[in-house]
Amino acid sequence: MTLFPIEKARAAERDDDRVSLGGFIRKHPETVTAVLLVVICVVVAILNPDFLQPSSLIDIGRASVVTGLFALGVFVILAAGGIDVSFTAIAALTMYSITLLTTRYAPGLPMILVLVMAVGGGMLLGMFNGLLVYTFSVPAMIVTIGTQYLFRGILLAFVGTVWIMALPEQMLAFGRAPMLQFANSNGAVVTLPLYVLVLPAAAVLTWWILNRTLMGRAIFAMGGSARVAERLGYNLRTIHLFLFGFAGALAGLAGIIHVCSNRLANPFDLVGTEINVIAAVVLGGARITGGTGTVIGTLLGVLLVTVINNVLVMVGIPSTWQRFVVGAFILLAAAFFVVRQRRNRS
Amino acid sequence: MAEDSQTDHCFLQLKQIHKRFGGVHALRGVDLKIELGQAYHLLGENGCGKSTVIKVMSGAISPTEGEIILNGESFSALTPIQSLAAGIETVYQDLSLIPNLTVAENVALSEQLVHGEGRLVRRLDRNQLRVTASAALASVGLPATRAFLTSVVSDLPLAQRQLVAIARAIATKAKLVIMDEPTTSLTRREVENLIEVVARLRADNIAVLFVTHKLDECYRIGGHAIVFRDGECVAQGPLASYSKADIAELMTGRKIDAHRYRVGQPAGETLLSVERLTAAPSFFDVDFSLHKGEILGITGLADSGRNELALAISGVRPATSGSISVGGVAARIRYPSDAIRHGIGYVPENRLDEGLFLEKSILDNETALVVAKLANAWGIIDDGKGRAIAAEVAKDMRLNTTDIDMPVGSLSGGNQQRVLIGRWLTIEPKILLLHGPTVGVDVGSKDTIYRAIQVLAERGIGLIVISDDLPELLQNCDRILVMNGGRFVADLDASEATEEDIYHAMLASISETVQ
Numbered sequence: 029m030t031l032f033p034i035e036k037a038r039a040a041e042r043d044d045d046r047v048s049l050g051g052f053i054r055k056h057p058e059t060v061t062a063v064l065l066v067v068i069c070v071v072v073a074i075l076n077p078d079f080l081q082p083s084s085l086i087d088i089g090r091a092s093v094v095t096g097l098f099a100l101g102v103f104v105i106l107a108a109g110g111i112d113v114s115f116t117a118i119a120a121l122t123m124y125s126i127t128l129l130t131t132r133y134a135p136g137l138p139m140i141l142v143l144v145m146a147v148g149g150g151m152l153l154g155m156f157n158g159l160l161v162y163t164f165s166v167p168a169m170i171v172t173i174g175t176q177y178l179f180r181g182i183l184l185a186f187v188g189t190v191w192i193m194a195l196p197e198q199m200l201a202f203g204r205a206p207m208l209q210f211a212n213s214n215g216a217v218v219t220l221p222l223y224v225l226v227l228p229a230a231a232v233l234t235w236w237i238l239n240r241t242l243m244g245r246a247i248f249a250m251g252g253s254a255r256v257a258e259r260l261g262y263n264l265r266t267i268h269l270f271l272f273g274f275a276g277a278l279a280g281l282a283g284i285i286h287v288c289s290n291r292l293a294n295p296f297d298l299v300g301t302e303i304n305v306i307a308a309v310v311l312g313g314a315r316i317t318g319g320t321g322t323v324i325g326t327l328l329g330v331l332l333v334t335v336i337n338n339v340l341v342m343v344g345i346p347s348t349w350q351r352f353v354v355g356a357f358i359l360l361a362a363a364f365f366v367v368r369q370r371r372n373r374s
Numbered sequence: 375m376a377e378d379s380q381t382d383h384c385f386l387q388l389k390q391i392h393k394r395f396g397g398v399h400a401l402r403g404v405d406l407k408i409e410l411g412q413a414y415h416l417l418g419e420n421g422c423g424k425s426t427v428i429k430v431m432s433g434a435i436s437p438t439e440g441e442i443i444l445n446g447e448s449f450s451a452l453t454p455i456q457s458l459a460a461g462i463e464t465v466y467q468d469l470s471l472i473p474n475l476t477v478a479e480n481v482a483l484s485e486q487l488v489h490g491e492g493r494l495v496r497r498l499d500r501n502q503l504r505v506t507a508s509a510a511l512a513s514v515g516l517p518a519t520r521a522f523l524t525s526v527v528s529d530l531p532l533a534q535r536q537l538v539a540i541a542r543a544i545a546t547k548a549k550l551v552i553m554d555e556p557t558t559s560l561t562r563r564e565v566e567n568l569i570e571v572v573a574r575l576r577a578d579n580i581a582v583l584f585v586t587h588k589l590d591e592c593y594r595i596g597g598h599a600i601v602f603r604d605g606e607c608v609a610q611g612p613l614a615s616y617s618k619a620d621i622a623e624l625m626t627g628r629k630i631d632a633h634r635y636r637v638g639q640p641a642g643e644t645l646l647s648v649e650r651l652t653a654a655p656s657f658f659d660v661d662f663s664l665h666k667g668e669i670l671g672i673t674g675l676a677d678s679g680r681n682e683l684a685l686a687i688s689g690v691r692p693a694t695s696g697s698i699s700v701g702g703v704a705a706r707i708r709y710p711s712d713a714i715r716h717g718i719g720y721v722p723e724n725r726l727d728e729g730l731f732l733e734k735s736i737l738d739n740e741t742a743l744v745v746a747k748l749a750n751a752w753g754i755i756d757d758g759k760g761r762a763i764a765a766e767v768a769k770d771m772r773l774n775t776t777d778i779d780m781p782v783g784s785l786s787g788g789n790q791q792r793v794l795i796g797r798w799l800t801i802e803p804k805i806l807l808l809h810g811p812t813v814g815v816d817v818g819s820k821d822t823i824y825r826a827i828q829v830l831a832e833r834g835i836g837l838i839v840i841s842d843d844l845p846e847l848l849q850n851c852d853r854i855l856v857m858n859g860g861r862f863v864a865d866l867d868a869s870e871a872t873e874e875d876i877y878h879a880m881l882a883s884i885s886e887t888v889q
Contacts, residue, residue, distance in 0.1 A: 243494040245475065245483055252474035259470055261487055266494055319474035 057313030058325030060361060065332045068339075075343040082210035083218040084339065090220075090289065092334045096227040096327060097282035098305040099312075100234045101154075101275030103326040106309060107238065108271050109251035109318030110168035114157060115279040115305070116298040117179035122149040123283030125187050127293040130196050139198040146284035147277045153179060154276015155269050162268035176299070183295055192293040203288035223285050227327075230278060235323040243270060251319030307358055308333040332357070384443070385410045385549055385581060386431065386462070391440035393426055393605075400426045401437065402605040408550060411579040413572060413597030415586060415613060418625050419816035423605040424585050428552055431583075432464045433457035458488070461549030465556060469539040473528035477516075478507035480527050481542045488546065510545035511538075513578070514571045533564035540571060550581040561676035561842065562880070569595055587816060589618050590845075601625055626818045634869065635824045635849050638832050640668030644702070645836040646718075646805050648687070651696035656682035657860040660696070664805065664836040669827065671847035671868060672840045674857030674880055681723075683857070684809050684840050688720030689713040700804065714743065719798030721791075723810035723840075729794045732783035736773070739782050739793050740764040744800045767796040770829075772822055788812075788819020792826060805836045812846060824850055844873045856880055 053059055073079045098115055105112045126145050130137050153175075160171045205222040212218055238244035246267050249257040258264050287293045312329025314321025336357070337350050345353075386408040393401040401423050408414065418424050429435040430442070436451035444452065444460050471480050482503045490496045508518035514537045516522065527535060536556060543551045556568060572582050572595055586592060592599065592613055599616055601609040601624040609616070609624050616624070647663040657679030664670050674680040686693040689710040698705050700716045707713050713720065722728040731739055741748060741760045748755045748763075764778045771792040775785070782793055791811060798806055811827070812820045827850055831837055841847055847854050848868055856864040856879035864879035 240498050240500075241494075242483075242486060242490065242496045242498050245479060245498060246494050249472045249475060249479075249483070252472040256468075256470045256472055259466075260472075260484055261492055263492055263494065270494070 056322075058322055058328050060364065061312055061325060061328040061332055064357065065328060065335065068332070068335055072335075072339050072343050079339055079342055081212055082220075083212050083216075084342070086210070086218050086220045088331070088334055088338055089224050091338055092330050093224055093227045093289075094282045094286045095301075095305055095308060095334060096330045097230055097278045097285070098301075099308050099326050099330045100230055100323070101278040102305055102309045103312070103314055103321055103323070104234060104238070104247065105168065105271055105275050106314045106316065106318055107251050107321055108247045108267065109254060110161065110271070111306070111316070112157065112168060112172045112272070112275055113302045113306075114172035114176040114179060115154075115275060116300070116302050117176040117183075118150050118153045118276050118279040119283030119286065120295060120298045121153065121179045121183045121187070122146050122280040123287045123298075124183055124192070124293050124295045125149065126284060127192050127195065127199070127287050128188060130199070131192060131194070135196045137196070137198070139202045142199065143281065143284060146280040148280070150280020150283070151273045151277040154279065155273040157276065158268040158270075158272030161272070162265050176302075180299055187295070189295055191295075193291075195287070195291055195293070199284075199288045200291060203291060221289065223289065226281065226285060230281070231323050231327055234274075237274070238323065243267070247271060248319060304333060304337075304354075307354055311358060311361055384408070385445065387443040388427070388430070389441040389443065391427070391430060391437045391442070393423075393430065393435065394438045400605050401430070404440075404605075404607050406600065406607060406610065408581050408583065410549060410581050411576050412581050413576060413595050414581070414583045414600055415592040415595070415597065416583060416600045416602065417586065417589070417592070417621060418602030419818050422602040422625070424602055425554070426605075427602070428464065428554065428583075428585065431457065431462055431550075431552065433462075458546070461547055462552070463543035463546065463548040463550070464552040465536075465539045465543050465554065467554045467556075469535055471527050471535055471539055471542075474526060476524050476526055477511070477530070477538055478503055478523040480538055481510050481545050482506035484542060485546055506545050507541075510541040513544060513574060514541045515567065515574070516541065533561070533567070536564075536568065537571065544575065544580065548580055550583060551575060552583045552585070554585045555587070556584065562877075563675060565591060565594075589621060593618075622817050625816070633849070635828050636669065636851065636868070637828060638667060640831075640836075640852055641666040641834065645700065646687075647699050649697045649699075651683070651686060651693045651698065653682055653686050653691070653693040655860070657686075657857070660862060662855060662862065664838060666836060667831050667834045668853070669831050669837045669839060669851045671851035671854040672838060672857060673842065673844065673847055673854060673876060678857040678880070679860040680840050680857045681809070684720070684807055684838075687713065687838075688718060688807055690720070714801065717801070717804035719801065719803040719806045721794050721798065721806065721808045721811065723813060725790055725794050730782050730790060733781055736768060736775075736778040736780055736782055736785075736793055737761060737764040740767045740778070740797050740800060743797055763800055767799055770799060771796040771826055786816075786819065788815045788823060791815060791819070791823060795823075795826060795830075799830075803835060805838070806830065807838045807840065809840045810842065811839060812841075812843060820846075844876050847876075848873065858882065 069079070078084065098119070101115055102112055123146065126142060126149060130142055157168075157172055157175055160166065160175070161168045202223060203221065206219040207222045207224065208220040210218050210220075238247065246257065246262045249262055250264060250267050254264060283298065286298065308329040309321070309326050310316055310329070311332055312321065312325035312327070314325065333354060336353050340350055340353065341347055384407050388404055388406040391401050391404040392399070404423070404427055406427070416424050416427070426435065430437050431452070433452035433454040433456060442449045442452055449456070475483070485506050486496070486499060486502065504523060507523055511518045511522070516534065516537050527538060530538065540551065540553070569591070575582055584592070584595070597613055599609065599611060599613040599621060600607060601621060603625060643666040644663050645666050649661050651660045652658050660683060662670070672680050672683065682691065685691040687698065687707065689707040689712050692708045698707055700718065705712070705716045707716070710720070726732065731742070737760060741764055744763065745755065748760050750756055761778065765776070768776065768778055773789050773792055775789070782790055785793065795806070795808065795811070808827070812823055815823065827837060827839070839847060839851060848871065851868040854866045854868050854871060854876060855862050856866065856876055858880060863882065864875070866875055
């Protein structure tokens, strides 16, 4: 019976943090991501002040662009209750085909058209996913596993397997164009490329679509309950086509940026990084079961994963440990939210 | 529309509506009149055509023959768009809310969707969203504050969700709101609020059509009764002119009186004794005992702790302190498997989600608890033994089918409930906890479930019935314990107590009853 007062005290404690911090975190799970990110950055900066050099910050910025674009697409699909594992294959197929086309047949094609083609190509492949998921009402997981193999198979069997090293000039220029330049402490000049701006632009667009258009609310409605959304008159076919088309377009864009920044089109690239991207989105607070999450959380998740992948080396943790750390964080975050939810229910 | 309602008071009229599904004649010449500002109660047993007639009104299905007159215009069938455009809104039993969207979005997004004729590539008018949602929420008595408008629906208690669903229905200028079993999962206090909302809707000249099993509430709301039996409308008229027994008789076609089912007497031997059981903050220091062959009723408001008490005894959510002993032996119940080992069976309130495997057969559902015992030395399940057990249970529980290979999902609510109770008989339980045993079950099936409960008590099983349905407790139990604020506040003899006694204990403020 001595248990009783302790239990009562605990319950009171629980009540207390439910109204303050707990409630806030439950509503905004991305705060956890932000805190983790800050903690890691501070720890790394203390252990190795080189981290604060413009060069390493710029590295992180550059490295997050492709993952970030992928992640926005994955987030939109997760919000609607689906999942996509084919986006890397979409990116690989479009980037390689378009680079090949441009190099071979239209070396003088303006960069803006190259980008439009990449976006358009990615969108078409994405819409193909959407059409399959909707028409056969097969889980998106199965469909996109299938199309990942399919798209990659088409790329390697019909388009090409050779690295393209000599990119057309306009693509190289796009990868080089500077936004800002800094002098590092050792005097070397480092450049923050202009294409880094694509990520915030895409993020703002995604945020606007999700929060300020009927389509955006329809996407969340479908993620909440597809059956109810349909009963209320939302056209699920349109939503599927838009959603997967949008994610595909972002993947296409990510692919071409990947080529321009690496100055190389490697058909074997990208595929295999899906889990990394999905991990970033989930770490950003989106539930894998759909209907939740925010754009800002997704970006934070991307930054977190990028920072882990890029800076652990700086504090002497071998790169082989990156996966371990990312995995541990995902499990910790998952456990944290499950515990919170359970407390809230009781 | 306004001029129509002046010249002809009737908003919607069904004339000689027939509906056949293949060989099934679901509606046989139904005549109905719905007038604005009135309340209607559509009553009938499961499968009598209630939901079919609602679907005819909402345009979800087309009648095989007959005429529908809507606002003075004649139709042979309505489309969902025609029905919605005329202001016929349905609040489904599952509420059809989108859990992850905000209250405002759930209430008012449909308006923008309909306005854009379903096109999604449009800007969201957030101002309009807020204005429409505020107005609709105010008219069902919910706060139209910013905090409430932006709270996520899945965070709301069920009663508020119910009101949000109604707010959505009236946000789009409804003329007729159809509510399918709206009070099934509400407590009395919440039902009171709903009744007020209905009065307000009627004052705004909106017609309300209830589909329900709960006669008491119908009388509270008043209005017209529409009674269905076997696809026919057997009565339509002011509710006040029918007694409960009349309606039960009209529904079932046979006479059912509200007699006391309880016949037996509990034996002296104590089966279960619970001492100072506590699970803060739900219930505290609960003491009671249950005798062999006794039927003990437990009731209280939804937040009284009665649900948590049931979950604690069954091990679903164990208590934090106190003791439980079964047959004089202390029992430590931390998981449902502990409870089962001590011979305690628990039939949950929500049989569809927590009790039954709907796609599986009656056989599989009945033998679920004893599967391990059916296996031979090699771990292979003896099908014949299982069939014998399931067939016996089916007979015991008087299922209306002998085909034990039928999926449970295809049975009526009453039969499903009997399958669930029957499953526990396979482990020869000492104690059975029945949580809301007749929720969502029609009058005829209630009768069979009550008889089954009495038979179980005769066999010496101790039964605890946790229920909101006071007549049910009075008719079936030996004693009724009333919970209020996490404690027992009354211990009543069911053969003498009245509903008023129970209400009094249930609703009294704690300080007044603790003495």
